[in-house]
Amino acid sequence: MLPKLSTVVILLLFTACGKEAFDYSKLEAFNELHESVSKYSASIDSRNINWDSLGTSYRKVISEDMTEAEYFQSLSEILQEFRDPHIWLLTTFDSMYTIDHLGYEKNFDQSIAESYLTEIEIHSNKIRSAFLNDSIGYLFCADFKGDEQSNNEIFKSVFNKFSNTKGLIIDLRVNDGGSVYNAQNLLNKLTNKRLAWHTTQNRTLSGFDDKYKWFIEPDPNIFYSKKVVVLNGRFTVSAGERFAIGAKLLDNLTIIGDTTANTQGSVMGREMLNGWKYTLTFEKCLAPNDINYAGIGIPPDEYIDFDNSISDNKDYILERAIELLK
């Protein structure tokens, strides 16, 4: 009796252990990923991606015998074909962020930039303000994420503080995006005119939906009318790029630095059949006159290449901005 019972227990344990391992077909998961990207991505046309052809090529290297790491590598490579910083692939053992594979160089160093600043005020872990040369305001936004009301209160307090400055520098060189509303609230304080800002269209199963219009709406209480220099770079992404589209519309704003990252539309997250997560851009964003900067980035008004941006503990982009505000 006892040996029989032991056998049953062992079999049950073995079965339970066997059920722990998740078995999936790599080819099926690849095909589902490929189909989902076809359905939901707004980037296939705008970036001239021959997605079907890429699917055919990459499908040939997918094998059920691949290790998870090899499979991850293959999927990373096909997704990197978009060259879209919004595209990530996340697993429990590794992550792929496309922006790390684009050869971009960061034209910002926090410690060097801060050496120019006085009276640094930390408003949140992403927003800082300070003075330059006592008469120029400096606003740094690492992203546009977070609660809109809280961020708007921060922006209001910053502009009240800078009301007597002769100019303002808005540093978005490493702004990796977030809420379009936070970008909008900041732009709203830099104009006294309602302006058509950009349009967006969501990818649908049958193409794209109707254009949705976004506007810069002047803040009723705050209008900073003096000169503003916006600092951009290759790590200015998403909502940071939409801010740049707005900055180009305002006469008192000048953008210097480098072209932005190249992805302005909003991002969605999905999961694969094996539970891995990925993101893609599902929204098409068009500047006025229907200019699509996806795959290109928004160019600055004054280009400062990387070799001339930060070196020898000097931030030459910041110095150029100070010069423009004299």
Added chain:
Amino acid sequence: MKKIILIYLLLINQIVTFGQIENTPMSIGLGGGFDFISNKDDSASPLNYTGFGLPVGVNGFKLSENWINHFEVQFILPFFTNNYPLKSRAKTKLVDWAKVTLRYQLLRKVGNSTNNYIGGELKSNFFYREYDFLGGFSWESQNSINFSFARKININSKSFILPQLSVPLLGYINRKPSLTFDEEFLDDFNRQGPTSLLKYGKWNVLFNQWIFFELNMLYHLNLTDRLNLQSTIGFNYYSINFPEKVQNINIPIRCYLNYQL
């Protein structure tokens, strides 16, 4: 599906009755239960999510010579922390979910010597899911007028069972799978409030991109002159095919302690 419904109807009509409960004045009670869920929403994920919740609810029931009045409200809400994680076989799980069901049934006995009842049901079922990863979410709200059939089978002088079948005649379905940072949706909602959600709904009849049916077995037991116990086990299935397909199976088990008014 039609064969299953037909077999169910034939079976419950064949059962012979013993004993009698003819009259149960209105009684209202509180209770809870267990709700097994299996859901696959193609617009949100290719994975099927299963799990359970422990609904809490309110129940009201009245049986007269010719009529059955029955209402029920059930909640599975994060507020009550009675929603346990729904998981996929790939070990992913939903961030959160909520389910609210409201129903009111009015059934009339048909014929003089049978215990068959037919009538209508107003039902509202809302299921909200928040998927892991960048906060994408999805919901469907089904509000329907249903046709119901039930047969009262008396067990003894204190108890009976009431197997039931409901299928919708007309429904208003509101469904919105929201892409993670769907700014158009958010802007609409910020500007117009909840009324902006109405544009994601439409009227439907059964089999027009929508399948729904529900089977229930209610057991009623008089405990004392004033108290009765009602428990129900059910099975319901729905499939909504817009904008992309969502399929859902529920096996709810509920138990109420009712007080006769």
